[in-house]
Amino acid sequence: MSIIVGVVTFPGSLDDRDAVRAVRRCGGTAVRLWHADPSLHGVDAVILPGGFSYGDYLRCGAIARFAPVMDSITAAAREGMPVLGICNGFQILCEAHLLPGALVRNQHLHFRNRDQRLQVGSVASAWTNAFAPGQDIVIPIKNGEGCFVADARTLDELEASDRVIARYIGGNPNGSLRDIAGIRNETGNVVGLMPHPEHAVDELTGPSLDGQSFFLSVFRALAAGPGGAEAGRGAANGAGQGVGAAASPAGVSEAGGRGQERSSRFGRRGKASATAR
């Protein structure tokens, strides 16, 4: 049974269908998640796609992070579900405090779309373990607010703990500090990436096939993790709310803990869930 990856559609998400296509091309099963539906429908991993959620008229991702589905994703991510935020998704993850730092307006103030060379950094993540450390890859970037910033201490910490998963080489396209193109969280299950791997999975439409490895990585991570994807999905489906599998590289899967978390989470939502029913 193939791995099930959920792709969230917010109002204004643009690369959602591309992410779905990429997952499928790489051999996974993609499920589309709706921003207003808190259920994760038993997916094993989640992708927050690129685009302009809610028009990005406020800070990018600032509104999307409050979508009902984000509650579930945040909770699941804290328990180890692999989550990849691409471009706007990266911005949402930062806004949701699943990743440190922020993405601000490109230094040159222009939107920029080009085929960008990257150097892979940390491969200790659910989304980069199929790469070789230091691998030189080409992935398209396209963003207007892709300049990664954080205070020096955070940056030092990211580097010290090997949490930079990719850096721009051959020219920094947006002014990101220390050429950072993507980072991961401490446990490696949550990754934010400014470039668009979903646009580098098809020879016909992409500049390379390097993007495939991001998706293959998560399949590998989920298949390998103790408890694996099957167990995780079973638990999630059984619960009906789909918190998903815990399959971080650390591979900790505690169904009981998830259950408690879930009930408390929905307890907090109280009225909303009652209304929904």
Place this chain on the structure above:
Amino acid sequence: MSNPEITMDGPENPQRDPSRRTDLSSALAWRRSAPSPEPATDPRREPTAATADSDVEPDGYTEPNGYAEPNGAAGDSEDDTWTPPEPWSPPAWSPPAAWPPSPAEQPPPADEPRMAQQPSMVDQPPMAGHPPTAEPSPTDLADAGQWYVAEEQTEWPAAQPSVAGPQWGAVEAPAAGSPRPGVEPLVVPAAQWAVTKPETVDEAAVPAPTGQAWPPPSMVEAHVVETPIAETQVVEAQVIEPVAEEDLVPADVDAADMVDAGVVEAGVVDADVVDAPAAYLEASTVDADPTVGDLTASDGAPGPYERQEALHVATGQYPLVSREPATLPADGMAESSVDGDAMTPPPVPPEELPPIDAILPRAEGYREVGFDTVHRSLATAAEFQPYRELGLEPDEYARIKQILGRRPTESELAMYAVMWSEHCSYKSSKVHLRQFAELAERIKAQNAEKGPRSDRMLAGMGANAGVVRVSDRLAVTFKVESHNHPSFVEPHQGAATGVGGIVRDILAMGARPVAVMDPLRFGEPDHEDTRRVLPGVVAGIGGYGNCLGLPNIGGEVVFDECYQGNPLVNALCVGVLPVDKLQQKAANGPGNVVVLIGAKTGRDGIGGVSVLASSTFGQGSENRRPSVQVGDPFLEKLLIEACLEIYDLNLVAGIQDLGGAGLTCALSEMAAAAGQGMAVNLDLVPLREPSMRAEEVLVSESQERMLLVVTPENLPVVLSICARWGVLATAIGEVTAPEAHGSGQLRIWWRGEVIVDVPPGSLADDGPVYARPMREPFERELMKVDRPETLPRPESAAQLRETLLRMAGSPNLCDKGWVTEQYDRYVLGNTVLAQPEDSGVIRVDEATGLGIALSVDGNGRYARLDPYIGAKLALAEAYRNVAVTGAAPVAVTDCLNFGSPEDPGVMWQFAETVRGLADGCAELGIPVTGGNVSFYNQTGGNPIHPTPVVGVLGVFEDVARRVPMGFSGEGDAIFLLGQTRDELGGSEWAHVTHRHLGGEPPAVDLAAEQRLAGLLAEAARLGYLTAAHDLSEGGLAQGLTECCLRRNMGAHVALPPDGQSPFVHLFSESSARALVSVRKGQEQAFASLADRHGVPKNALGIVAGTSLVFDELFEVDLDELRRAHTATLPALFG
């Protein structure tokens, strides 16, 4: 026909007994309607609103949108002294045939008698959604002529069920009043709304939405009953309480049903339903503080909409969007409630009340209501109207009066002004554009001779965009349009909304937009205006297109002095649709509901087409900025998704985008296309600025709006889909059947008055047509003899090298990466080729590999030298650009940019261009499927070069066979295809090195183009080619530069020894040429294939190294070449 005014009654409410109406009631009605900009009255509400003693008629503006209360409060006793105002006498608006008698002779004739006999007329406000019709009520039918009786018998019964279903019935009682199905009240299912609302939306959000759109009267009244006095203050919030709703709704439904069925007498119904409202009315009129009056709705507390917004921001969730698709139909009303909020009309200050003594002498039955109405136009026939300021000529104005049989109202005048503007009516170009329609016939005839071949074209000229079938299942629609004038005035928004507009055109055909392209032309690159305009335009296109999620796959960036004051911003969009989802704009089906979806209407773009697009720039053009629209790409994205979902479910009977001329254009075109009429309550249009006047609402070009026609049964689903996507949707009217004179009438109500009553065809189709004088500009002879052969040419190798580098870095030939990097070319994941490739190539069907190629090209300098040849050259280049990728060209779109048509020289250029294009297309056998004309691109006496921009669409059976332009295989053989002649008239070389424009453009040979295209397509299919690139501006030198730099592969070439000088070989711009690289080992096969196709070929050399080497001449390192090629734009624009 007898005078209908006398026999007909206004829209009668069967539930009401006219005799019960009193002056007081009329006065109240008027008071509410005239002073307050509130949404129009809802006749259907009347029954509920009527007072218990039935003496007071609250018809006026009751709560159509939930504000009724405030108005009611305003009904102080002074008003009671008013004589019943006659909002309008429906009879007067019957078929135009009846009117022609000039208003002067026929003063609202019906008024007097009617007033006396039928006070009820006063009260008949159009239904909340629906205008009262001119038809007699059932009760009056006895008096009416046979004509009406007959109509009633045939149509009336049938219409009832469809409109007054349970959902509708709840809101609208008096449906029976209108004989025509078309006039049925437009209502939203109140019951559903009330029930589902709480579920769909968070508690906080609930109150907000309901408010205005259609606060089901029942709800309003329910509330009223409970708190008769307090309600004035908090109208909206309270209205929403679903509390007593359930109880009331059934009652209403019953009443309506009974009435519909003709079972119950009006009086009986009144008794049932009217009690509560009556109480309310009295309470509010008498007890409420008069000063609160109209302002109640905005008395400090946040309006429902504001609250909703706050909620939205706080939760990051659209209140309306929380539902699973599967359950959608159930909560259709949710979104209408939102509409309601959105459209809360602004309170009207009391001082705006029309003065009592404003009643004009001759209008006995007519009373000033503060704005121009049809009634008023009859009463004030001689009133001066500023038609010239609106861009109408005296004879056009006279024609309008002739059509209407009276002077137009202000709103009608505004509508005719925009619809008869050059931009909308094509009045100067129509006589020439007919050639494109004839072209289709010419091509069909040709094809018939060649043998049976299915016609690819599914929709052509006249549709929003041409539609071409590309497979059994799929069709492609594409069109290019101009947005020139707005983009000069306000580059960012002008360009952005240009993209938005063309995307909606494509959407309106039923297609998912899949890509955009942008041919742009600016003045001198180093001019300060260009530095302002270009970055703004590029950012606008990028900002809008990127946020919309459409890849930008190509276009042009051209600089020429002539565009200094008139930059050209054209935008092309292409969409893909299943053949069976093709949408039409005809508003068929009387009784169907007209739904406006998308953005609220604001004051942006007022008169854009007439003020901006149809005049030349002179002093003070910065004052026209308000005529430029403002775009919201996020909303357009939601609009696209909502529309596509609606198409998927086959819920649309007709759809049209709102672009130039806004609502006016959409309403009149949709009605005219179907030969039907429409009844529209303009008060229901959600407004961004509540103080807008009717004519502003009608001509506003606010972006991101679409007009749908849906059947009443489908309405709830459509509304719920829009709600899920957070898109406002409002039922504003309905389609009405043709009238006695054979065609429909477009009637628009505003504040309860009829302000527009016109034959839609007169707006949409019967605009003036001018055969403007034409004269070949005498300067053309002078230019012709100013031949480029007289210019000094580079001869030595060093000079040639220097020229090549200079050309490669010239603004028109340099790398446009600075521009194109600001566009997203990857989104949607189907972009196979994008700029700087010759064509944009999109995969249309992942399963089969079906794909399309698109190219847009034009050369104003060629067209200036010879418009006929120039048009053919533009066509040839676009055709060739598509062909080099390996696609088969199948269809054409065009955007014709010219100076003022009032200049005979410009008109001649235009006529020649159209002739050239039509001849060219006929020769190539591909139809023009649609396009756009942009005149008045002229500053003072200086028109731009005639600039036909031609877009050609090509089709790939398998897009994997596409041929890119960059050399890629070391050792591949390079061939030059086609014949090179000494043709430098209008060339880039002459422009760059001598600022020269003269002589004749390159010869055009479309037969040679066809042979070349045939060769390229076959070679691509056979896999011979590794690269192919069209040769045009800049000639071979530029072609090699681009082929080498694309993938950083050098070339070693030797110019053909055919007698031409190296200079001519390098820089001539002869047409029908291409550069290809052939896979190693297949040179012989390719050469013989070229022979077979009759295409001249020259083996130039091979792909090799990292420099461009011209044997025995010079060598340029690719790095040096790249620096020259790429540095230009960043240096100019940062």
